[in-house]
Amino acid sequence: xxxxxxxxxxxxxxxxxxxxxxxxxxxxxxxxxxxxxxxxxxxxxxxxxxxxxxxxxxxxxxxxxxxxxxxxxxxxxxxxxxxxxxxxxxxxxxxxxxxxxxxxxxxxxxxxxxxxxxxxxxxxxxxxxxxxxxxxxxxxxxxxxxxxxxxxx
Amino acid sequence: xxxxxxxxxxxxxxxxxxxxxxxxxxxxxxxxxxxxxxxxxxxxxxxxxxxxxxxxxxxxxxxxxxxxxxxxxxxxxxxxxxxxxxxxxxxxxxxxxxxxxxxxxxxxxxxxxxxxxxxxxxxxxxxxxxxxxxxxxxxxxxxxxxxxxxxxxxxxxxxxxxxxxxxxxxxxxxxxxxxxxxxxxxxxxxxxxxxxxxxxxxxxxxxxxxxxxxxxxxxxxxxxxxxxxxxxxxxxxxxxxxxxxxxxxxxxxxxxxxxxxxxxxxxxxxxxxxxxxxxxxxxxxxxxxxxxxxxxx
Numbered sequence: 001x002x003x004x005x006x007x008x009x010x011x012x013x014x015x016x017x018x019x020x021x022x023x024x025x026x027x028x029x030x031x032x033x034x035x036x037x038x039x040x041x042x043x044x045x046x047x048x049x050x051x052x053x054x055x056x057x058x059x060x061x062x063x064x065x066x067x068x069x070x071x072x073x074x075x076x077x078x079x080x081x082x083x084x085x086x087x088x089x090x091x092x093x094x095x096x097x098x099x100x101x102x103x104x105x106x107x108x109x110x111x112x113x114x115x116x117x118x119x120x121x122x123x124x125x126x127x128x129x130x131x132x133x134x135x136x137x138x139x140x141x142x143x144x145x146x147x148x149x150x151x152x153x
Numbered sequence: 154x155x156x157x158x159x160x161x162x163x164x165x166x167x168x169x170x171x172x173x174x175x176x177x178x179x180x181x182x183x184x185x186x187x188x189x190x191x192x193x194x195x196x197x198x199x200x201x202x203x204x205x206x207x208x209x210x211x212x213x214x215x216x217x218x219x220x221x222x223x224x225x226x227x228x229x230x231x232x233x234x235x236x237x238x239x240x241x242x243x244x245x246x247x248x249x250x251x252x253x254x255x256x257x258x259x260x261x262x263x264x265x266x267x268x269x270x271x272x273x274x275x276x277x278x279x280x281x282x283x284x285x286x287x288x289x290x291x292x293x294x295x296x297x298x299x300x301x302x303x304x305x306x307x308x309x310x311x312x313x314x315x316x317x318x319x320x321x322x323x324x325x326x327x328x329x330x331x332x333x334x335x336x337x338x339x340x341x342x343x344x345x346x347x348x349x350x351x352x353x354x355x356x357x358x359x360x361x362x363x364x365x366x367x368x369x370x371x372x373x374x375x376x377x378x379x380x381x382x383x384x385x386x387x388x389x390x391x392x393x394x395x396x397x398x399x400x401x402x403x404x405x406x407x408x409x410x411x412x413x414x415x416x417x418x419x420x421x422x423x424x425x426x427x428x429x430x431x432x433x434x435x436x437x438x439x440x441x442x443x444x445x446x447x448x449x450x
Binding site: 010013060070096107111114118121125128130131133137138140144145148 | 168286304322323340341357359360378380381399401402417418419422439441
């Protein structure tokens with residue numbers, strides 16, 4: 001990939017690597033070709049056909065069985081009193097960001113945390129237009145909650 | 154003598170109790186002339202507001218006023234009708250509000266506002282604006298356009314309107330329709346949209362899950378932005394659209410077959426660009442850490 005077509009983050013990492021090498025802290029040998037080859041190998045494998053080493057198969061089966069039981073119990077717990085699912089079919093991701101945000105002080109804290117994560121990502125990739133849009137979205141949401149809190153006073 | 158006094162006290166108490174009951178649930182009924190396409194403003198902070206469109210050129214209010222209600226304002230006219238439930242200015246904790254059922258000329262433009270009140274609007278054909286802070290907001294019927302919002306209540310719209318805007322902060326946003334320009338937004342509430350065809354679409358959420366189901370107008374623009382909420386877009390297999398999909402830290406699953414690629418060797422970001430059919434509609438899907446799924450209907 002030419003320098004011109006590189007992602008800004010890739011460019012930054014390459015620059016740092018060059019700086020380190022120029023300052024005399026290069027590694028004993030060039031590790032990148034091996035890492036690159038390993039990454040490409042993983043990338044080329046379709047997600048569902050990646051096979052684990054044979055010895056670990058039983059562990060995966062055990063984990064899958066545990067997950068199935070846990071999800072089953074979770075599904076029963078999600079049923080409403082009339083037997084209908086209590087929520088929509090899709091759940092938000094399991095990250096901290098996905099936690100329920102109630103309009104109030106705690107939700108502002110969560111939005112501030114979200115904003116921190118977005119700004120951190122934006123500092124790594126300052127030209128990312130999509131990240132900037134999401135930062136704006138969080139600011140607008142924050143303003144909505146503040147307005148609501150003010151109305152409630 | 155003593156017995157007579159006790160009897161009088163008991164009678165007085167009974168009378169007071171009866172009076173109290175009447176005030177606590179005072180029934181009201183008002184009717185006034187209005188024009189077929191006037192504006193009707195309705196405001197009730199606590200309780201419920203049910204607005205129903207009908208074929209008569211008059212506004213009719215029926216309901217019950219609770220203990221905390223100070224006054225009911227009911228004015229109708231050719232251009233504008235106003236119904237407002239007034240509460241004491243200094244009252245901090247209003248619990249016993251008003252339950253209102255209001256019939257309005259079906260062609261009216263209706264603006265309904267509640268705070269801790271459930272709001273329902275049905276069979277109105279003009280523009281509808283309905284909002285509440287903690288109550289649910291439900292709009293059904295073939296209105297000209299709908300703007301519905303709540304802070305923590307569920308917003309539900311099932312309408313043939315051509316323009317629909319639905320928003321909630323922590324409540325769910327559930328919208329069904331035929332062909333419309335749709336704007337839906339939430340902070341943490343889930344968003345579920347089901348249309349025959351979207352003319353334009355803008356969806357924004359911080360952590361709410363987004364599910365959108367429907368065909369895409371070939372000249373339309375369709376954008377989805379979430380921070381951590383997952384996005385599922387379900388479109389017909391023969392859709393004519395260009396898709397630009399990016400996620401900083403989520404996954405992309407595309408039933409049309411094209412695979413997402415990593416945006417960087419060092420970061421987990423992924424992006425996917427592809428066209429289907431003539432590539433007419435423009436679809437942009439963007440998330441920070443939410444998973445993105447594009448499915449065939």
